[in-house]
Amino acid sequence: MIKENFTKYIENAIIDNWDKPAFTNYESISVIYGEVGHKIKLLHSIFKELGIAKGDKVALIGGNSINWALTYLSTVTYGAVLVPLLADFRPKDITHLVNHSDSKLFFSEDKLAQPLKMEEFPNLEVLFSLTDFSVLHSKNEKNNKKVDKTISDFAQTNLKKENFELVEIPNNELLEILYTSGTSGFSKGVMLHHNALAANVRYARKNMPLESGDNILSFLPLAHAYGCAFEFLYPFSIGCHITFLGKLPAPPVLLKAFAKVQPRLILSVPLIIEKVYKKKIKPQLQKKSIQFLLKIPFLKEKVYKKIHDSLTESFGGKFKEVVIGGAALNPEVEHFLKRINFKFSTGYGMTECGPLISYDGWRTRKVGTTGKVVDTLEVKIEKDSPDSEIGEICMRGENVMLGYYKNEIATKESLDSEGWLHSGDLGTIDEKGYIEIKGRSKSMILVPSGQNIYPEEIEAQINHFKLVGESLVVECDGKLCAMIFPDPENPDIKNFSKEEMIKQLSLDINKLNKELPAFMRISNIELRQEEFEKTPKKSIKRFLYTAANFQVHRIN
Secondary structure: OOOOOHHHHHHHHHHHOOOOEEEEEOOOOEEEHHHHHHHHHHHHHHHHHOOOOOOOEEEEEOOOOHHHHHHHHHHHHHOOEEEEEOOOOOHHHHHHHHHHOOEEEEEEOHHHHOOOOHHHOOOOOEEEEOOOOOEEEEOOHHHHHHHHHHHHHHOOOOOOHHHOOOOOOOOOOEEEEEEOOOOHHHOOEEEEEHHHHHHHHHHHHHHOOOOOOOEEEEOOOOOOHHHHHHHHHHHHHOOOEEEEOOOOOOHHHHHHHHHHHOOOEEEEOHHHHHHHHHHHHHHHHOOHHHHHHOOOHHHHHHHHHHHHHHHHHHOOOOOOEEEEOOOOOOHHHHHHHHHOOOOEEEEEEOHHHOOEEEEEOOOOOOOOOOOEEOOOEEEEEEOOOOOOOOEEEEEEEOOOOOEEOOOHHHHHHHEOOOOOEEEEEEEEEOOOOEEEEEEEOOOOEEOOOOOEEOHHHHHHHHOOOOOEEEEEEEEEOOEEEEEEEEOOOOHHHHHOOHHHHHHHHHHHHHHHHOOOOHHHOEEEEEEOOOOOOEOOOOOEOHHHOOHHHOOOEEOO
16 A cells, blocks of 8 residues: 555645635636535535445436535545446436445436436435535435534534544545446446555656646546546645536537636547547648648748647647547557647556556657556566567556455456456557557447447347347447348348348437437447458457448438
């Protein structure tokens, strides 16, 4: 365990920045650090009155907001275990995960709580509104009175920074359970202890460029480790002012928010940067007039500087660095950004490490890599044979999860007896610790809004369609495409023309889309004439198939 304590990071941040702005809901209200401390103490009192013990689970769902952050900080500094859920999960998935996690309290946005059936939550004591912390549902009428009385009594508390203190929670205790998927057949709750989050915050404080008072825009989902660690926990720990976007980060919305907030550190997924390059920068570079200027050394530098300045301004103009993570960055885009001296860096992580595995700042980063291994982990490449240069990236150390909640089989598949976490990613590592990812054996898809998609969940449902033999869901230009091979054993197949089959499959997909969260919906299908190529274990060789290889048919 590292010596730095996660709870102490929170306590010191509040005391050291007592009168400074802490959180703002975009174009709405703000709170200072002292008010954050007051709310934490109030929620601690409510937890105590409701009989919540250390280690009890508290579920949380909603968009990025002040009250989301307050619930997070209050829960983990009390010693309870937070269970953050994606706001895009369907009601039945929310019900399943709240029950699977054994949560006793649940904080939810009102609109997300409305379709839930409270009789389906046997362990839940109280459902709170994330809007104002009022009680939406209680198993016991006494709980309502306890909450009201606690709020009334606490109003008399004279809390000052001189008497503010949090009980130190040992780093080896469980802090949160992060679910990597929603449906009952794929529930893997990553158990992260306080040490994992403290290690991530510690590394960021030493290596990422922020200072107290800097502005941050939080737009990646806080229920994901990436956005939570580096748009929230690390900036909070040093006294930054965090603005929560609280709405879908569509490009026009983001550009407006960047201009207004002028964040000092920006997190991004590759697709956002790649779209800007593809749709705005590359068309300009392909103009004949620009092509001519690029042939003249002096003018070429002026062109690149103009592009650099325009791109920098689009992100608010005040950032110290744009950190790109979550997936591999397109090499063409990476080389161009490097050529114009754009201040960007890359990182590599996974939820199971809370999330950081490697990173390097924009001045020293090595092209083609995802940065250097962080100082709280050791990384090895597990090769199939001594002659192979590429192998599976494995890591162990302070950041690594405790395991998957109530899932010993999945835990043993990922964590070996020596504590090595097997990432499922293929790559190399050089003598200086730079990691280069060569391919992902894992199939996770990261969409522009920051959500993780596990395509097997969708494929499992598509494969139940009458005409489907097997399917593969891939990303196509920021959306999802389903490649479908018809069932050769279905005698009805011969009665369908290609057009009729596409029409029927489109109807089936449309029906499925109505049952899926918006970010998981299928936009296009591809009807394949041949079976997918497979490994000896009969798994589809996913790396052979991308949307660019096929002619797709849009779902109406």
